[in-house]
Amino acid sequence: MISRSLGPEFGGAVGLCFYLGTTFAGAMYILGTIEILLAYIFPPMAIFKAEDASGEAAAMLNNMRVYGTCVLTCMATVVFVGVKYVNKFALVFLGCVILSILAIYAGVIKSAFDPPSFPICLLGNRTLSRHGFDLCTKVVVEGNETVGSKLWELFCTSRFLNATCDEYFTMNNVTEIEGIPGAASGLIQENLWSSYLTKGVIVEKRGLDMTSYFTLLVGIYFPSVTGIMAGSNRSGDLRDAQKSIPTGTILAIATTSAVYISSVVLFGACIEGVVLRDKFGEAVNGNLVVGTLAWPSPWVIVIGSFFSTCGAGLQSLTGAPRLLQAISRDGIVPFLRVFGHGKANGEPTWALLLTACICEIGILIASLDEVAPILSMFFLMCYMFVNLACAVQTLLRTPNWRPRFRYYHWTLSFLGMSLCLALMFICSWYYALVAMLIAGLIYKYIEYRGAEKEWGDGIRGLSLSAARYALLRLEEGPPHTKNWRPQLLVLVRVDQEQNVVHPQLLSFTSQLKAGKGLTIVASVLEGTFLDNHPQAQRAEESIRRLMEAEKVKGFCQVVISSNLRDGMSHLIQSSGLGGLQHNTVLVGWPRSWRQKEDHQTWRNFIG
Template sequence: MISIILQYLLFYPFFHPSFYLSILLSIHLSIHPPFCCSIFHTIYCSVHPSIHPLLYHSVYLSIYLSIYLSIYLSIYLSIYLSIHPSIHPASHPSFYHDIYHSTVSIVLSILPSIILSIHPSVYTSIHPSTILYLNYLMLTIFVLYVCVFTLQEEMDTIPMVSSLLSSLANYSNLPQGSKEHEEAPRMGTLMGVYLPCLQNILGVILFLRMTWMVGIGGVIEAFIIVLMCCSTTMLTAISMSAIATNGVVPAGGAYYMISRSLGPEFGGAVGICFYLGTTFAGAMYILGCIEILLVYIVPQAAVFKMEGLEGAEAEAAMLNNMRVYGTLVLSFMAIVVFVGVKYVNKLALVFLACVICSILAVYAGVIKTAFEPPVFPVCVLGNRTLVWKGFDVCAKVIERENATVTTKLWRLFCDSEFLNATCDSYFTNNNITEIQGIPGMMSGILRGKYSHKMTFYILYIQCIYIYIYIYTYIYIYMQSVFKESLFVLTACICESGILIASLDNVAPILSMFFLMCYMFVNLACAVQTLLRTPNWRPRFKFYHWTLSFLGMSLCLSLMFICSWYYAIVAMGIAGCIYKYIEFRGAEKEWGDGIRGLSLSAARFALMRLEEGPPHTKNWRPQILVLVSMDSELNVEQPRLLSLTNQLKAGKGLTIVGTALEGTYLENHPQGQQAEQSLRKLMEAEKVKGFCQVVISSNMRDATSHLVQAGGLGGLLHNTVLACWPRNWKQAEDHQSWRNFIELVRETTAASKALLVPKNISAFPSNGERFTEGHIDVWWIVHDGGMLMLLPFLLRQHKVWRKCKMRIFTVAQMDDNSIQMKKDLTTFLYHLRIDAAVEVVEMHDSDISAYTYEKTLMMEQRSQILKQINLTKTEREREVQHSPTNPPTPATPQSPSAEAETPGTAVQMTWTEAKCDGEQAKPIGATTPEAIKDLFNMKPNQSNLRRMHTALRLNEVIIKKSQEARLVLLNMPGPPKNRTGDENYMEFMEVLTEGLNRVLLVRGGGREVITIYS
């Protein structure tokens, strides 16, 4: 009951005086038994009471047709003069022809009324039903005549069917700037807004269910329901007024308002739900007109006969009739809309006048019965009233020809017509009495009053028109949204509503979709006001955000009060559409409220992050990814972004940055192209984050700017991800590895962590899977827990999920290896990290000859390049052909002496490089004797110890982790004295050679993982 009145009251979000009319009408209908007759019928009954009631229908129809044609003629002249204001109507060739046809039609329609008023006995010899069907036929012919008469002037311009179908298949809206669009006539507020809304409000629900609702629920309950629904529509209208006065709103209605206020996701979801609701509204009006036709106008036209059927069988037969006739009406209306979309609104005012006349007829009956209450009997069995259906006498038995015979009422309760039949116990134990009925709902307004049949006859035509109007709106709306014809789809959806066949079951579906639309309209206004967006400046004076919030709450409450399972289904559909649009993405940014809400939330969160560094439990890697671009502005290390995606379990910030060399004014287009290239690669690698391009006069400064200025407020990067310089020994100049060392120094100074993947091309892509293997962590120096956290994050990704984690730590001779393993296992248990633990012992050993020679070769090459001032090409040649004496047979050969592949690095305590006296002496000569002295020098003892440590660690790592999928090592810092930078790179190469994938990790100086919850 609630859902039906909701559909009636919520079909359009406008609060009209007709709502007061509906309330007053409901109260009158609950008190007085109105005769649904016209004023003419009432007057004529008093003048000619002996004439059969069907003849009044003929007179009423004649008057109706005369009014209909008069209104049509006046509208035609008004439209004609508005189109051709400078031409007199009489000068048009077809003007007199039109006037002639209209005048003849009016005279012919009034003629039966004139004849009947003069000679009322003329029609007494004609059977009343014949007059009824003749009037139906006359009205049908008249409607067809009006359609042809309307289209007569445009017959020459109507296209052939082939061109019509082609134009419909290739339909496209007019652009905003086109001449046709600019010259399109406007219908105005009254014709284009008020009257169509009024026409939908005064629809089938008003006549079929409003009185039933008042009769079932009572005046007070019905008034409360109407008040709630009217409050919902009134509050929604206020919100829509606020949106409408906040700038120009083009075509699109509620869909446009919601999408521009809450975003394309909400707008698309609610817009499609609104489309579905409007489509089901067409099905509801078809079912309404079929119910009027089969119940009140022509019951004998039912395909599935209901005579003799009761209960579920009669209801099933009625539903089947609704399906058959509904499908036929839908097919006919679809053809009308498909061919004549342009002419659907021609007869809008005429049908609205018919509905208003029918409402006035109801009030005429109310006024008459107020002064002359009807006398009607009520048959009561005990304390239960009986419906006058199936019997004609309110008695169990009657006397006929001195004999007692049973009545039809007897046969309803007994198994036979004889007096000794077995009857229902309640029927046997209670008497039947006939009392005077109280005027009210069952006063006979739905039975036996012919003027009420005329009302339903007019309403039947009104339902057909409203369906054509709705179906046309859907057709045009979907074309404007999707740029293609969805005509067949709309017809199929409408047919699904018709197959439900029950007006009471279709109405809740409409209520859900429309209530959802109104709820989001109110939500849009409330969000815009609470966010206080600068663009939200409505001119509507009576708007307040509390009203929108109240309207949203009412809509949500009514959805669940009406039908909670329908509400859940509707929200589920809208949610699926929302996620689909969010997944596919919108083509345009509309500056909606949800984006404003996100902006406000981001600002609030950033302001809170300014309060201080995050707690250790909340620490997560906020990564700045530094990539380089080639000459074509393509990323040289795409696998670096794959590694970034595999670390996404950290749920932190990701900034992908690159540096371009040059001036900003000259290289701004290249910067935009580089940013676009980064975005495409991030999308391909499914990296969610931001990209940033910095243009500077040199690469060193640009990289420094990225490290310093990346992020915003408290949302700063705390980790830098950069590749190990590739082929740094063979580079034309050494600026690339020098920039890398400076990057290491800057991240250390800024207390940021540094991740350096070595041999990045060997790292897996996001599509690869490791079905087995290990991730080995070599924990030499505690760096805050980064070495523990990173493998855990990697194993959350599908690439590394099947890999197991192993942790190695190095013990000196004076360390207790057993206790170290036990303590490390306990520590990992508290960290909730599942990993195998192994302690590796490194014995002190003498420095081998190979280590001595390796160190000496490194220092010789460094000194030679410093002392000889060569060109870049010569320097590269010198690097490639520097003297490398093979080891003597007495020199022990290291297993990794010949390997030059990238490897993993171990954290070690790195002291400041010392230069011996020979390196400090200025060498001013480049004679062969001076170069010969260089090869006779002894290696620096500090460098010798470092080389020894690097070689020993590399041997241990190769032995344990050569088959590992990934090796993580502590990364030592570079020397403060920049004269030893090249030695630092050489030590790292020695430390990591022989390993396939290495991730060097340098902590930021603070704890990033904790054992506490």
């Protein structure tokens, strides 16, 4: 779509970035699948185990690398077998996701009159990790003696009440609250407004965690809403793409937006703010808060999330190779042409292999928080250029651009483009610069090495409109002396094979290029148009090749006339357009004008 709207350079650059984003999205979904499997479904499957709490993160990353590679291999095999099997799996995965969403809404309703038991231990207004103690109290009674609890031992030098303790522990009380008081608790008023802090603010003896700021959360959350182009990626598999893609895309955006927004509001109405802000789940022993809220069982959420990430990973591995195959078949990137081939039924075999290899890079990174901002940049760049393409086509009033959406206006596209560009730099300015650098390098490569394509794109239409506007402005009056440039009309002669007889004329013309003026290289063929049209085309090609060899930038023109003198007269009178008229004629000096048998040469030259 972008190639046909903005040109092959923009289309190839943005298309490859979108392909990389879709591929890294597959890696992110696979990592999410493995995290759910090892953290919630079957933790004993972990191959690498940490000796202490400090090594748990590294062990988890290694486990995700190993199992992620295995899952990627299985998913790539399913996609290789055929897209029909992916579609069959998709129905099962979609059913699990719908059941999970319904379970959340059922749990919210149930919490209004029967909230689940979900105790949270607080010291002051800070949550405490449940590792190392079971009772949320400072002291316990053992026999007839009051001694410190296991929580006391974590902050004090001994269990005795006269032990030296941490100052914050001494000054604040320990309380236990219900993390999910329910929809009828009135929490919505307390959680309605944000409580973000700036970098450097101290929260009761502890600096603000620099990994939890708004822009990073946007970068991590944004991939969850990047599936709106899934229908376009698989347009070749749809029976009626013109009808299915707009309807399906709008319905998908409306449905998912309603689910996301309502989930945020309902979570704020049911769950304590300190629990929602506990991003690592330490206060709840790593349990799923949403799973505890859901009804009838937390396993509905666990299984639904597992199949949801599996399905999304399969869809990414299905769409990304087809996207690469489409770019390769366009032929705009020479070194990618091999990926345009596939099986007899058109399945992109080689593109799938490359996609799996790139996806493996994301899996080896293993951290969801590191992979998510990368694909956010690529998706935002794609959406930005989609909006730009729509705006350009509308402003140029292209005849074949007829939006079917009744309320469309080009300002909406411009607003969407501006928001995408702003979000790129707000989320991560260095990732945004890297993504733009990659797109820029691909753009220049296609510009210099890519195949020439004429798709009637908007950039060429914009150039045409700009040229028309400039020519009309030049008609307002003669150019000022400061703006005078030598506008050359170079008259050359061609032989019987339509080759230029005196190529030195173009060599001399190339020495005058510092004038930055117009150059028109023209020639005349004697005869009639019907008989000599093929010769005129060959002559134009010959002159154009010579201009490229001599690095002369300009235009070539070949006219057919009954005699040489009239043809040259027509060229001198009519060459150029509007204000871009030649003011200098460059011709070859006649060599044999003194010879009687060639008495017309000097007359043509002087006349």
